[in-house]
Ligand SMILES: CC1=C(/C=C/C(C)=C/C=C/C(C)=C/C=O)C(C)(C)CCC1
């Protein structure tokens with residue numbers, strides 16, 4: 001018997017899971033197939049962009065079916081996905097700043113903060129998810145998030161980017177905006193999906209999964225395209 | 239258990255789903271494997287042609303099983319597919335005209351119009367699909383469609399193509415015909431599958447899915463082959 005299930009025509013959450021899944025697959029094909037047009041430095045960055053969307057494609061494939069089967073939010077798989085992709089995005093920051101002399105310690109600091117952000121977020125969303133649990137764990141997660149924002153916008157990463165200039169500085173700035181604005185979509189989804197002082201948000205009729213799916217499309221594919229654009233800019237200049 | 243189901247020998251709709259699926263897969267292999275024969279500019283265009291057929295291949299795989307399992311039109315998945323592939327076709331127009339100085343704003347205008355066309359079409363086909371719903375939403379969708387036709391046939395895109403001349407102009411003209419004639423297949427399928435003043439069409443015995451499947455084969459594979467042909471022409475001239 002075929003591995004398909006019926007989907008209601010007004011299942012917009014399901015729609016975003018399916019579109020997201022396919023968009024991630026197509027983006028991976030795009031990054032993997034075009035990485036060889038660039039020199040070594042940028043090639044690795046584009047490869048990592050492809051890994052991020054590829055990891056997401058596999059998880060979306062699963063989450064899409066999970067949603068179709070149970071009409072239930074696949075929180076578990078989201079965090080499996082994020083705990084791999086978010087650290088890889090930290091690696092991207094490091095790779096881009098490597099020419100400017102970035103050290104591995106910068107990368108590890110960012111990775112550590114991102115893991116703290118996700119583990120505490122998971123506690124609030126899936127484990128201690130009643131009473132004040134979500135608000136408290138969400139706050140800790142948010143602090144780790146702001147540490148990342150600080151480090152790339154004002155900390156040592158910013159200094160390195162300024163020194164490098166050119167395509168590197170432009171890419172770094174754009175990625176900084178992704179982290180500040182694009183990543184902020186996730187706490188919104190979290191607040192829409194968990195109880196807390198922010199319950200007013202849930203009443204806006206926002207759906208947590210739709211928000212997360214839009215966030216993932218912007219942050220994974222968009223993030224990768226910024227890196228791709230920077231590689232093109234660097235290539236055309238030479 | 240094997241992932242197959244019995245298919246009636248006179249299930250012509252199923253036949254076109256299976257043929258379409260395989261044709262899309264073969265076309266993707268063709269575009270992906272030949273893209274490296276061309277210089278950077280055309281390579282990206284051929285890669286995007288491959289992405290379009292690849293996205294379709296994945297969705298046809300699903301739709302083919304959906305049809306085999308439920309003997310029901312997989313409208314939902316068609317729109318998931320179109321909402322990704324039609325904007326990518328707009329990207330193709332932009333990529334081809336980039337040498338002639340096309341700006342990103344042209345691409346975004348076309349993408350926006352295509353999304354409006356598809357979202358309103360989905361409303362008419364799957365959500366407000368009784369009474370005058372399909373006719374009204376179809377009309378709005380049609381207006382967005384004609385905006386695209388206008389923009390590429392007579393608007394700024396046409397001017398750029400004329401300036402570029404050569405292989406670019408020829409490819410642009412051919413793609414314009416695809417949009418005018420090939421894309422017009424879809425409103426036909428829509429009218430065959432929804433109630434409205436055009437009900438006479440349905441009585442011709444046309445089947446919506448067969449029409450959509452033929453349209454997809456022409457517009458996705460044919461469109462890609464035009465781009466491929468232009469790349470060959472440009473290469474032979476140098
Ligand atoms: C601040 C904060 C959160 C932040 C999550 C973020 C920022 C996730 C980013 C994910 C990305 C970028 C994935 C993509 O590829 C949580 C965990 C929702 C919990 C509530 C507080």
Ligand SMILES: CC1=C(/C=C/C(C)=C/C=C/C(C)=C/C=O)C(C)(C)CCC1
Pocket residue numbers: 320323324355356358359360376377379380383421422424425428454457458
């Ligand atoms: C005008 C119009 C439509 C146009 C659809 C088109 C033009 C779809 C094109 C799809 C392509 C090119 C897919 C392939 O790759 C709808 C939505 C049926 C609704 C009725 C009015």
